[in-house]
Amino acid sequence: MATAPYARVKQFLKDGLQQGVWPPGTLMPSEAELVTQFGVSRMTITRALNELRSEGLVERVQGVGTFAAHLGPVSSSLTLRDLHEEITGRGHRHHALVHLAQQEPATSALAQRLCLATGAAVFHTLIVHYENGVALQCEDRYVNPACAPDYLQQDFTQLTPTHYLLQVAPLWEAQYAIEADRPTAQEARLLGIAPTDPCLIIVRRTVNRDTPITLARLVHPGARYQIHGQFKP
Amino acid sequence: MATAPYARVKQFLKDGLQQGVWPPGTLMPSEAELVTQFGVSRMTITRALNELRSEGLVERVQGVGTFAAHLGPVSSSLTLRDLHEEITGRGHRHHALVHLAQQEPATSALAQRLCLATGAAVFHTLIVHYENGVALQCEDRYVNPACAPDYLQQDFTQLTPTHYLLQVAPLWEAQYAIEADRPTAQEARLLGIAPTDPCLIIVRRTVNRDTPITLARLVHPGARYQIHGQFKP
DNA sequence: CAGTGGTCTAGACCACTGA
DNA sequence: CAGTGGTCTAGACCACTGA
Numbered sequence: 202m203a204t205a206p207y208a209r210v211k212q213f214l215k216d217g218l219q220q221g222v223w224p225p226g227t228l229m230p231s232e233a234e235l236v237t238q239f240g241v242s243r244m245t246i247t248r249a250l251n252e253l254r255s256e257g258l259v260e261r262v263q264g265v266g267t268f269a270a271h272l273g274p275v276s277s278s279l280t281l282r283d284l285h286e287e288i289t290g291r292g293h294r295h296h297a298l299v300h301l302a303q304q305e306p307a308t309s310a311l312a313q314r315l316c317l318a319t320g321a322a323v324f325h326t327l328i329v330h331y332e333n334g335v336a337l338q339c340e341d342r343y344v345n346p347a348c349a350p351d352y353l354q355q356d357f358t359q360l361t362p363t364h365y366l367l368q369v370a371p372l373w374e375a376q377y378a379i380e381a382d383r384p385t386a387q388e389a390r391l392l393g394i395a396p397t398d399p400c401l402i403i404v405r406r407t408v409n410r411d412t413p414i415t416l417a418r419l420v421h422p423g424a425r426y427q428i429h430g431q432f433k434p
Numbered sequence: 435m436a437t438a439p440y441a442r443v444k445q446f447l448k449d450g451l452q453q454g455v456w457p458p459g460t461l462m463p464s465e466a467e468l469v470t471q472f473g474v475s476r477m478t479i480t481r482a483l484n485e486l487r488s489e490g491l492v493e494r495v496q497g498v499g500t501f502a503a504h505l506g507p508v509s510s511s512l513t514l515r516d517l518h519e520e521i522t523g524r525g526h527r528h529h530a531l532v533h534l535a536q537q538e539p540a541t542s543a544l545a546q547r548l549c550l551a552t553g554a555a556v557f558h559t560l561i562v563h564y565e566n567g568v569a570l571q572c573e574d575r576y577v578n579p580a581c582a583p584d585y586l587q588q589d590f591t592q593l594t595p596t597h598y599l600l601q602v603a604p605l606w607e608a609q610y611a612i613e614a615d616r617p618t619a620q621e622a623r624l625l626g627i628a629p630t631d632p633c634l635i636i637v638r639r640t641v642n643r644d645t646p647i648t649l650a651r652l653v654h655p656g657a658r659y660q661i662h663g664q665f666k667p
Numbered sequence: 668c669a670g671t672g673g674t675c676t677a678g679a680c681c682a683c684t685g686a
Numbered sequence: 687c688a689g690t691g692g693t694c695t696a697g698a699c700c701a702c703t704g705a
Contacts, residue, residue: 205693219643225601231671242695244477247672255488263672264702368458375665381614381634381656399632399656401614410452423614423632432608438674464690475676480691496691497683 206241210249218258223269229259231266284340285361288332296334299357300391301327304346314406315345315413324352326362329391336392337425339384342417348409362415370409377405381423388420399423439474443482451491456502462492464499518594521565529567532590533624534560537579547639548578548646557585559595562624569625570658572617575650581642595648603642610638614656621653632656 204212214229223229230238235246250267253259261267288295302325309319317323324344330337342362344352349369352362367373380402383389389396403419437445447462456462463471468479483500486492494500521528535558542552550556557577563570575595577585582602588595600606613635616622622629636652 207693233670242697244675244696245694247674248693250672252488255485261672262703264670264704266671373665377663377665379612379634379661379663380659381632381654383632397630399614399616401612401634421614426613428612430610430612432606432610440674466689475678477677477694478675480693481674483691494691495684497685497689499690 206239207245207248207252210235210239210241210246211252214249214253215258218269225269225271227269229267229269283361283364283367284330284338285364288330288337291332293333295330295332297328297330297358297361299326299328301325302353302357304353307343311343311416314416315343317345322346324349326353326357327391328357328362330361332425335425336394337421339388339391339420340417341388341420342415344415345413348412348414362417366407366415370414373407373409373414375405375407377403379403379428384420392420392422394422401426401428439472440478440481440485443468443472443474443479444485447482447486448491451502458502458504460502462500462502516594516597516600517563517571518597521563521570524565526566529564530591530594531562531564532559533562534558535586535590537586540576544576544649547649548576550578555579557582559586559590560624561590561595563594565658568658569627570654572621572624572653573650574621574653575648577648578646581645581647595650599640599648603647606640606642606647608638608640610636612636612661617653625653625655627655634659634661 217223232243232246232250235249236243239246250259250261254261258270259267260270282290285295304322305325306320307315307317307323311317311323312319312321315323324346326340326342326344328340328342330340340362344362344366346352349366352365355362355365357365381399382402383397384392384394384400386396388400389398392400394400400423401421403417403421405417405419407414407416450456465476465479465483468482469476472479483492483494487494491503492500493503515523518528537555538558539553540548540550540556544550544556545552545554548556557579559573559575559577561573561575563573573595577595577599579585582599585595585598588598590598614632615635616630617625617627617633619629621633622631625633627633633656634654636650636654638650638652640647640649
């Protein structure tokens with residue numbers, strides 16, 4: 202099949218942006234101009250331009266016009282994958298040891314982040330994940346019981362908490378912070394590394410419709426884990 | 435103004451997905467059904483569904499139907515910001531020291547990553563960035579001279595390499611890897627930290643239309659730098 | 668005011684999938 | 687075959703911006 206007209210318009214504009222025909226911030230052709238230039242209907246032009254906007258390549262202002270975006274790629278495709286899928290996807294073996302799975306009263310700091318009362322019951326799991334027998338991640342997780350009342354009954358040697366929670370509440374919002382630090386003494390022991398070894402640490406708070414679901418601290422030995430991704434225009 | 439019809443359809447479907455009306459993988463209403471249900475034209479329904487697809491919430495298969503996506507949020511909005519903007523955006527002071535800015539022959543490993551011949555000339559800069567006088571990033575960067583012939587003539591105490599290169603080649607593609615490791619002896623000295631201090635390290639390779647532009651190693655003292663972001667459905 | 672983008676309609680033809 | 691999504695047309699009315 203020949204390329205669809207909207208795709209040809211889009212590629213034409215993309216090429217021009219890449220070649221500097223419209224430097225960042227400058228005015229691009231209006232919809233009407235593109236309609237006559239390509240001989241297609243306005244809806245087709247609109248589609249091409251709106252897709253470029255959603256990809257961050259142009260900015261559009263009603264009543265004014267369409268402008269080349271200022272920055273190149275500003276958003277990346279950092280992917281949140283279930284660790285089990287990630288490991289088995291590499292053709293490797295995954296297993297997990299559950300060091301702790303219990304109900305606890307929430308400390309005040311924790312209660313605040315999960316929007317609970319201090320001392321309210323929370324679920325707490327501490328699990329170490331292995332790739333081909335080597336410790337890859339220490340997962341220290343707190344879960345809001347209201348969101349997943351059966352959380353502690355799961356067998357986390359077979360099903361990761363992430364996978365289970367995605368089933369219970371499929372639509373997530375999450376904030377995360379990525380940093381490098383030393384592990385705690387307990388984490389070093391569980392991961393079998395020295396207390397001075399650098400670790401890549403992700404702290405992630407997950408929310409569904411304004412209800413906090415879970416708070417996780419994921420600690421990875423620096424030598425064994427990398428986050429890969431790419432920016433695309 | 436009242437909410438646009440396409441936005442109402444979109445919100446209706448989003449709510450249903452969030453409440454589990456269509457569990458992951460199940461068939462959702464067809465365009466025709468939504469047309470009669472909402473009493474709008476098919477283009478309007480199509481727009482709502484296509485935007486949900488581009489947000490990763492549904493999957494559409496021609497001839498078969500629209501399905502609720504399997505995973506929740508899979509992509510994040512990790513933002514690539516110019517460090518100068520990031521620091522001044524926090525209301526802090528940024529300055530940079532240029533420790534090296536010269537032309538060198540490429541080693542074979544470097545030549546390969548920049549698609550040059552071994553021994554071909556490359557530009558090399560080594561710059562330390564400070565936030566309010568504290569070292570925040572050690573930026574070790576190689577640049578393909580063909581993409582930015584005037585690179586070494588820039589004053590990098592005033593303009594970051596990232597900012598300059600975005601001007602020269604506004605549209606980027608980049609692959610990156612994030613890891614935790616110890617700094618090299620030179621990096622520890624330049625950053626004023628101990629050689630055993632954990633660092634957050636980003637290695638980024640930037641390409642424009644299949645031509646490699648630059649390769650950068652960005653080393654941040656672990657205690658001073660975090661990457662923040664969020665997943666949104 | 669003329670020009671811009673935002674949104675919608677009521678049709679159309681098509682390729683594809685599965686019974 | 688009937689049903690699905692992919693794409694397009696030729697109009698329309700509107701809100702907005704800046705002269």
